[in-house]
Amino acid sequence: MRNNFHIFVSLYVAILLAPFSYENYEPRPFLVSEISEKYSAESTNFTSSGESGVLISGEPAHLGDAMRAAVLVSNSGNISGSAWLLLENLDSGENFTGNPVAISPGSTREISTSFYPSISGVNSFNWSILTINGEIENSDLVGQFTIQASKRQTLETAIESYVWDEDNGLSVQLSIFLSEGRPREIQLFSKIGFEGSVHNLQQISVEVEPGRRLIELYLGNPLVDYLFIEATPSGWEVNESSTNISQLDILMPIVNxxxxxxxxxxxxxxxxxxxxxxxxxxxxxxxxxxxxxxxxxxxxxxxxxxxxxxxxxxxxxxxxxxxxxxxxxxxxxxxxxxxxxxxxxxxxxxxxxxxxxxxxxQGLELPFDIFSATIGAFSGIVVIMLGTFIWRAVSTKTPSVTNARMRETTESAKSSGAISKKEISCNYCDQRLMVPHEHVGAVKCPSCTMEFIVGEKKNEPQVVKSSGPNLNCPECEQTLRVPLDKRPTMSRCPICRTEFLAEKGEL
CATH class of the missing domain: 2.60.40.10 (Immunoglobulins)
Incomplete structure (x- = not known):
């Protein structure tokens, strides 16, 4: 039972008896009539308005449906009072109580409460209007009524098919079936599963009539592995045999x-x-x-x-x-x-x-090597100074020096100053270089700053071939990239500094 009004009435009477002290208490029969006589001058007088009795809304009813009972009550007394509606289900013993409603003298108010049928078939109820003192003031404030309740309606949902195209994206055709009875409102939840997680995609309200109908859903272009659609009743209950959930695997279109x-x-x-x-x-x-x-x-x-x-x-x-x-x-x-x-x-x-x-x-971004240019400039100054010194020595010779001796000395100086050189190419940047003809050993290119050996027989470089842009260093097996359009070419491993010849392999 939702409320026990007899306990409430007892507590109310106890509060009214509180003024006399515990010491002077003498047991005697308690008469409610004494209280009534005391307040007879000021009282409420609740009666049912008209002869309509109780009004029932929500029919035809199914199990699980919320129904409503209401009574119009008038107050012909001279003070305000509160009253509420009590329903008792005679089949299940369950009670339903509404909220108290204050009614002013000379006013009429509707007093109502919600209730639910408990069995399929005829449901019998007693109803009564209760006041603050727990009494039923008039006989027209009590009564009885019956309602006919049907079984809960069945709701079935199924995804019939889907299409995914460039214009509309993912469109789904959904079938919904509602068994015989009242039209119902449902909520359709569209959910998608992708990479192990589920997300809400769409929610719409739909009014469905008894029977089967098709609904088209347009869901755009989601990332989805499977589609999950659930039909949820709004304010009513479905039969236990309902299948209002449907799931279907979705194949997303392939991205080009x-x-x-x-x-x-x-x-x-x-x-x-x-x-x-x-x-x-x-x-x-x-x-x-x-x-x-x-x-x-x-x-x-x-x-x-x-x-x-x-x-x-x-x-x-x-x-x-x-x-x-x-x-x-x-x-x-x-x-x-x-x-x-x-x-x-x-x-x-x-x-x-x-x-x-x-x-x-390359910090200064100059077109030549600064160190090589400095050495060249210094060497030029030394040569100029040496030539000037020799010319002055020859031009200021003593008379005792013969022309033959002077000619011999000049030719000797010329022969010592003229060093035979040869032209070679840099092995890395093809820069043309001049080196002494008899030089054997390392030479540093002033353009690319790379060193290489001249005057000795070079060892044949190792040859590495591959059909793709990647190949392995012959010494440390490091994977390197040498574009095919640049082969054959000399390459150097950045890890072990090994040089080798990269060539194209057969496809």
Whole structure:
């Protein structure tokens, strides 16, 4: 029972008897008539308005449906009072009580409460209007009524089919069945499962009539592995045999790799060896379908290592996103080759970049080597000073020196000053160089600052062949990248400094 009004009435009477003291208490029969006589001058007088009795709404009813009972009550007394409606289900013994309603003298108010049928078939109820003192003031404030309740209605939901096209995205055809009875309002929840998680996609209210009907749902272009649709009743209960949940696996359309593109910029534009560089990379989806979430990698091609990797979110059709990747330490070399690779599910896109760098020897960006130029200038000054000294010595010779001796001395000086040289090419940059004809040993090119050996028989270089752009160092097996369009060419391993000849292999 929801409320026990007999206990409430007893507590109320106890409060009225509190004024006399415990010491002077003498047991005697308690008469409610004494209280009535005391307040007979001021009282309420509740009566049912008209002869309608109790009004029932919510029929035809099914089990689980909320119904409403209401009574119009008038107060013909001279003070305000409160009253409420009590319903007792004679089949289950369950009581239903409404909220107290204050009624002023000469006023009529509706007093109501909600209730539910308990059995399928005829349900019998007693009703009564109670006041604050627990008494029923008039006989027209009590009565009885019956209602007919049917079984709970059955609700069935099934996903019949789906179509995914470029114009409408994912559209689903849903079948809903409601058994015989009243029209009902339901809530349709569309949920999607993707990579182990479930998300709410759409919620709509639908009014359904008894029978079967088809509903078309348009869900856009979500990332989805399976679709989950649930039909939930609004303010009513479904039969236990209802199947109001339906699930279906969804195959997303394949994204065309050619519709994906990558663009990148590096800050600073010309990095210095060892400094930190920020690469801003933009991923563009020019296709008709969303990509999956994935990753973006920045790969150093010379060593085939991943410099950094970040997670990227899905990219919607005809949209783009930008992200930044940090390169902690810029590699050495005048040109550094990187590859940006975007992996999104089963598809990927990549783009290669060759970045011009500033090395330590190129700090002033001069077209010649400063050290070699300084040595050349100093050597020229020495030669000029030596020639001047010899010319003065010859022009100021003493008379005792014969012409033959002078001629012999001059020819000797000329022969000692003229050093026989030969022209060679730098092995690395093809710069033309002049070296003494008899020189054997190391020579440093003033243009590319590389050293090589002249005057000795060179050992034949090792030859490495491959059909692709990548090959392995013959000494340390380090994976290196040498473009096919530059072969054959001499290459040097950045790890062990071994030089070898890179050639194309047979496909």
């Amino acid at each position: 790799p050619s519709s994906l593109s990558i663009s990148a910029s590096f800050d600073p534009i010309k990095p210095l060896e060892g400094e930190s560089v920020i690469a801003t990379i933009t991923l563009q989806n020019n296709g008709e379908f969303s990509t999956s979430s994935g990753n973006l990698r920045l790969i150093l091609l010379s060593e085939n290592i991943i410099v950094n990797e970040v997670v990227v979110q899905p990219v919607n059709p005809s949209s783009s996103i930008s992200t930044q990747i940090m390169i902690p330490s810029w590699p050495d070399g005048s040109n550094v080759d990187f590859r940006a690779q975007w992996n999104a599910g089963d598809v990927s896109a990549k783009s290669d970049y060759s970045i011009e760098s500033i090395t330590e020897d």
